[in-house]
Amino acid sequence: MAEQYWIGGFYIDLSRNQITQNMQSQIIAPKALAVLTYLAENQGRVVSHDELLMNVWQGTVVSTNTLQRSIAQVRKALGDDGKVQVYIKTHAKQGYSLECDVRWHENVDSTNDESTNLNNGEKNSVDETRISEEVSDGYIEGDTEGNSEGDSEVKNDISTTTHTAYPTNRSAIDAEDKPKYSKASLRQIAITFGAIFCIMILAIFGYQYLVPKQAAKFSFGQLRALTSTDSKELASIYSPDGQYVVFHRYSEAFCINNVWAKNTKTQQEFQLTKNLDSYGSHSFSNDGNKLAFIKTGGCRKPDTQKKCYKLMSLDFNKALVSPQSPKVLMECKNSRIRTPRWLNNENIALLQKFSDRWKLISYSVSENTSQDLYTINDGNIIDYDYSVADDLIALTSFHSDGHYYIEVIKTDGQLLSSHRISYPKEIAKFRLIYPNFSPLKNQFIFSTGRQLFTLSHEGQVTNISLPLDESMGTPIFHPGGNKMLVIKGQYDSDIVSMPLSQVKKTQITLAQTEKPQNKQNLNFSVIERSTHSEENAILQPHGELIAYESERSGEEQLWITDGKGSQQLTHFSMDSYLLGMDWAADGKSILINANNELIQVYLDSKQKSFPLKYPVVQLFQWNSKNNSALLLVRIKGILKFVELNLTNSEIRIINDKGVNWALKSESGQLVYKDHMDRFWQPGPAEDQLIEALEGQGSAKQGFLIKDNVIYGINDDSQLWSYALKEEHFEIIGELPTNIDDLTDINQTQVLITVRVSAKKEVVELTLRE
Known part of the structure; x- marks a missing residue:
């Protein structure tokens, strides 16, 4: 049995009798940990009182009160209680069950003799080549050339002759x-x-x-926070000499974002910019004198896109003395640009997107011109990274076969290698990964949340044995290669219900007071609350239940509540993610997009999968009566808005525009919102813009259609409605300014997701020598 394992966000170390979360450890009685471990070994199964007593207190007579005290100790350590029972559930007159997923942290015993280690090594090498099943039509395949002799062992059946001492008298x-x-x-x-x-x-x-030979592996030691403020810090990089860490700092209270630098030795911080605007990732020139980054802002006259993108440059040394106004190098009004990387030849590499496809370009600062570096005609580039030391570019991309590839090119665009990425079982088969260069030869590094992995140039993925208690992303190595920056954060949101009658009254109240800050004082009822994300609540048709997504158990899972108590319906693996869900018309099941795959979940937790050869990026709507769904899928790396027939898996492409949200009304009218937050309906010859809703779209995720009426939220946090038949538009009232999404509505109430906090900070991981 493993000495360490994970339950949600808690790390259990039996060798130290500790339970750790957020770097805070608690010492727990050995018997209490033994109870927890036995439940973990039988995760999801109801374990009786007698079975726990017999296995934990072997040969000792104890009462059930002793067991109950151990359960109470464990629940207290996990932040659980007897009412909510998120982790350990009590089954009256039966026993207990552990409801959260368990991840075991296996260790190899280095004290084994040489022959045992050799045999184990052979066995493990066979297992590792077969850790993923081949998905012939999927995006990511496992090892198609796995060891076909994996089930047969090579046995050295060498007999040893024992020499017996015979009598010297041979006559015998x-x-x-x-x-x-x-x-x-x-x-x-x-x-x-x-x-x-x-x-x-x-x-x-x-x-x-x-x-x-087995590739060298990372071993991490100390973890320390570099930024710890009430603001969000993100997009961190090291300066070329490693002396400074540069990052964004966004103050949500004042809606201010600026680029900052921190001296890693003196801990002194410097505000580098003074313009209040939004910035993307950034990069240093090779000499460390200049910073390049993307500035994103609204276009004055939007044509093909709502936002304009500018490549900016900043004099780093001057900015250390006083905040500077960045210089515009290049402006894009009809294309998107992102991820600038300053090359050794003084050009800046960028990803540029026209329509639905990304390409890698090289921008010459001195000549103010750009040229294409790398494109994929029948696929799409997803991400890239640049190594200053090797002067090489690594790209992740989809090809015409629909699979995900890692490619290495020179800065002139010459292709050096191209290999399909083979995913291990720890990563969902459709998940996109974003690898960066590492100090290990021919090895990249990336994160899926609470797990770190290496990726070889040949596309092989290896798990780094590093249990993390919180999600950490975008690993960036120090120029010296002995430490690494990551972004650690936590999003906290609640599910809120507001009476529709009150929302209508706030329109008059706020108009009279003319004090927008009063929106924060609106009365509402919190339906579901934890210190993690609770979101996307939807009402059960013809019932009293509410389905929602929650991370309270350590992973994003599907839950239901009746207002009195909650129940977890799914137990997806570590680093899972949910992207859309909808109730069946009879209210007996829910279709959910989990890890880019469609799964029908019933109220008794039974599941039915719908295997597709394309990853589902977003589930918009499910029509259970005709068994169809409106989806956003990724085909050869390109996003397509489609309607899927779940009975025969046939896909009908509706369009390949930038669709952010889409629904059908009860009468079958299709409405979708594009990438510019405009509302459209299909017409006889071409799609028709709903002009009455011009300017009513916002960055809030979606909209609702109930009884042929569209409901949505604008940038002023106002709830509005538009009757499709009467073509009548109305502002209903005001919602809290910290609203993240409108998720459901009926005749009496509005369900919304409100943001409590969104914390991000820069932390540093040090490598062990």
Whole structure:
């Protein structure tokens, strides 16, 4: 049994009798931990009182009160209680069950003898080549060339002859028992043993020199916070000399974002910019004198896109003295640009998107011109990174076969290698990964949340054994290679219900007071609350239940509540994510997009999967009556708005525009919102813009359609409605300014997600030598 394991966000270390979360450890009684461990070994199963007493207190007579005290200790350590029972559930007159997923942290015993380690190594090497199943039509395949002899073991069945000391008096030996070998037979035996000896020598040398050596692995030690303020800090990088850490700092209270630098030795901080605007990721020039980043802002006259993108440059040394106004190098009004990387030749590499496809370009600062570096005609580039030390670019991309690739190119665009990425079982098969260069030769590094991985140039992924208690992303290495920056954060939101009658009254109240800050004082009822994300609540048709997404158990899962208590319906693996869900018309099941795959979840937690060869990026709506769904899927890396027939898996592409949200009304009218937050309906010859809703779209995720009426939220946090048949628009009233999304509505109430806090900070991981 493993000495360490994870339950949600809690790290249990049996060797130290500790439970750790957020770097805070608690010492727990060994028997209490033994109870928790036995429940973990039987996760999801109801374990009786007698079974726990028999296995934990072997040979000792104790009462059930002792067991109950141990359960109470564990619940207290996990922040659980007898009412909510998120982790350990009590089953009346039956026993207990552990409801949260368990991740075991296996250790190899280094004290084993040499032969045992060799055998284990052979066995593990076979297992590792077969950790993913091949998905012939999927985006990410496992190892298609796995060891076909994995189920058969090579056995060295070498007999050892035991020599017995015979009496010196040979007359005691029967003459018939003496071996009778001819010279030819002895010569043949010698040749045979010589051949066996040579084969053994060759096998030993072959194993040492022909079997690939295991790649070097990372071992991390200290974790320390570099920024800890009430603001959000993100997009961190090191300066080329490693002396400074540069990052964004966004103050939500004042809606101010600026670029900052911190001296890693003196801890002194410097505000580098003074313009109040939004910035993207940034990059240093090779000499460390200039910073490049993307500034994103609203276009004065939007044509093809709502926001304009500017490539900016900042004099770093001057900005350390006083905040500077960045210089505009290039402006894009009809295309998107992102991820600037300053190359050694003084050009800046960028990803640029026209319509639905990204390409890698090189921008010359001195000549103010750009040229294409790399494009994929029948696929799409997803992300890239640049190595100053190697002067190489690594890209992740989709190809015409629909699979995900890692490619390495020179800065002139010459392709050096291209390999399909083979995912291990710890990563969902459709998940996008964003690898960065690392100090290990031919190894990249990336994060999926609470797990870190390396990726080889040949596309092989290896898990780094580093249990994290919180999600950490965008790992960036120090120029010296001995430490790494990551962004750690937590999003906290609640599910709120507001009476529709009160929302209507706030329109008059706020108009009279003309004090927008009064929106924060609106009365509402919190339906579900934790210190993590609770969101996307939807009402059960013809019922009293509410389905919602929550991270309270450590992973994003599907939950339901009746207002009195909550129940977790799913137990997806670590680093899972949910992207859309909808109730069946009869209210007996929910269709959910989990890890880019569609799964129908019933109220008794049973599941039915709908295997598709394309990853589902967003589930908009499910029509359970005709068994169809409106989806956003990724085909060869390109997002497509489609309608899926769940019965036969047939896909009908509606359009390949930038669709942010889409629904059908009860009468079958399709309405979708595009990337510019405009509302459209299909027409006889071309799609028609709903002009009455011009300017009513916002960055809030979606809209609702109930009884052929559209409901949405504008940038002023106002709830509005538009009757499709009457073509009548109305502002209903005001919602809290910290609203994140409108999720459901009926005749009496409005369900919304409100943001409590969104914390992000820069932390540094140090490598062990």
